[in-house]
Amino acid sequence: MAHAQPATAPAVLQEVRPAVLPRAVLVEHGRSFSWITDKICGIIEGKTPAWWWVCFIVACFVASFTVGGITYLVATGVGVWGHANPVNWAWDIVNFVFWIGIGHAGTLISAILCLLRQKWRTSINRAAEAMTIFAVVCAAIFPVFHVGRVWYAWYLFPIPNSNIIWQNFRSPLEWDVFAVSTYGTVSVLFWYVGLIPDLAVLRDRFYAAGNKFRSFLYGVFAMGWRGSNRHWSNYEMAYLILAGVSTPLVLSVHTIVSFDFAVSLLPGWHTTIFPPYFVAGAIFSGFGMVLTLMLPLRAIYGLQDLITQYHIDCMCKITLATGTIVGYAYGMEFFIAWYSSNPYEGFAFINRAFGHYSWAYWIMISCNVITPQFFWSKWIRRNTTLVWVLAIFVNVGMWFERFVIIVTSLARDFLPSSWGYYSPSIVEIFTFFGTFGVFSTLFLLFIRFLPIMPMAELKAVTPQADVHGGRHGDHKTGFGDPASIEQGGAKP
DSSP, X not given: OOOOOOOOOOHHHHTOOOOOOOOOOSSGGGOOHHHHHHHHHHHHHSOOOHHHHHHXXXXXXXXXXXXXXXXXXXXXXXXGSSOBTTBOSOHHHHHHHHHHHHTHHHHIIIIIHHHTTOGGGGGTHHHHHHHHHHHHHHHHHHHHHTTSSGGGGGGGSOOOOTTOOOOOXXXXXXXXXXXXXXXXXHHHHHHHHHHHHHHHHHHHHHHHTTOHHHHHHXXXXXXXXXXXXXXXXXXHHHHHHHHHHHHHHHHHHHHHHHHHHHXXXXXXXXXXXXXXXXXXXXXXXXXXXXXXXXXXXXXXXXXXXXXXXHHHHHHHHHHHHHHHHXXXXXXXXXXXXXXXXXXXXXHHHHHHHHSTTHHHHHHHHIIIIIGGGGGGOHHHHTOHHHHHHHHHHHHHHHHHHHHIIIIIHHHSOSOGGGOOOOOOOHHHHHHHHHHHHHHHHHHHHHHHHSOSSOHHHHHHTSGGGOTTTTTTSOGGGTTTOHHHHHTTOOOO
């Protein structure tokens, strides 16, 4: 029996050649492994710069506003805040939702991008994880103290007690306790596990330099790390498991926070769009804060070879995507209110745009919808000063979003006889702005005493870490080129 001859491909298909796209260089100028170690460890080993002391003193002073505001609140009563009927949730819940949202970018960069094998995360994930933890600390202040009698906050947890005080597990405020505490615990574990190899590097470097005290301190937290094959195997498995656990937390935590509003019957809150809308907004604000923090660090410490333009481009594009989703959600809220034919819902959104708080609504629209659209321009994405300014506008707009959602809906509910106008008290203002001091103080301590980037992960994305010597890559990247090898680049 004759064998069938393979059909010849059409001439058009024979001319098709797959495009060879150059891979983005994540560590520029062919930096060697030793250069990466010296650069990151040098931030900790060097003398404390004068600017750090100035920023630290200012941050501690600003943080004292929160300490003073909370002390006065506990001593006098929760009535020192400006909330009253009908606006019984004031800046406390606004600030709580704002800070929880800030922390979402850290978990997204660390967990989800890790599972998706996005290697550009390596330069920013450590600082983003630290930002997550510090933001959760700031967020936890407000729900604890807004209960009025802070000593009863202990009973938010299901602990058997003689007072027969049991929680209402059908309340989303109780769900917040479990969601935020779980999120904070897993975030700390994820951050700490990633730190262990770098802490061991600092332990050994301080020991070699003769600083036995600091070597001992870093050695305690390095937990006996020696870099053996078994250590790396267990480390990578633990890191992968924590990434898998953290990934659903990114979606669940802010979804549960949105349930504080969505499960109520109040016009403007009772809508199913809140969970995805809140998650997108949290990632949006989180990346805005990452850009706000990392761009100054990049300039001050000369980290342009490690935080490249490609990293900034990726963060800007994610900010653009999530900002566009948030803008779409704003429009869909009006559509849902119209489509429901509910006069109370329709009035709630018209009141947001043209009522007493219209000034806050249009600040929100300007910062959250218009501002990210500038990132369509490649020229703007390459101008770090403009990117930093736009990132600050994103943070401002996301705070106003929470303010608009909470205050406008409460101030104009079902009964016109109960309508009111909310204005914050000086205690609320000082307490909130003091949390920026708390956040800044913790972040300054982090960059002074802990490596701000994972050295092992950075080395893994350099050309010389490629066991193939770049022969399977694109020649335009310089991988495997003899000239780059002489300069500390890829090795054959």
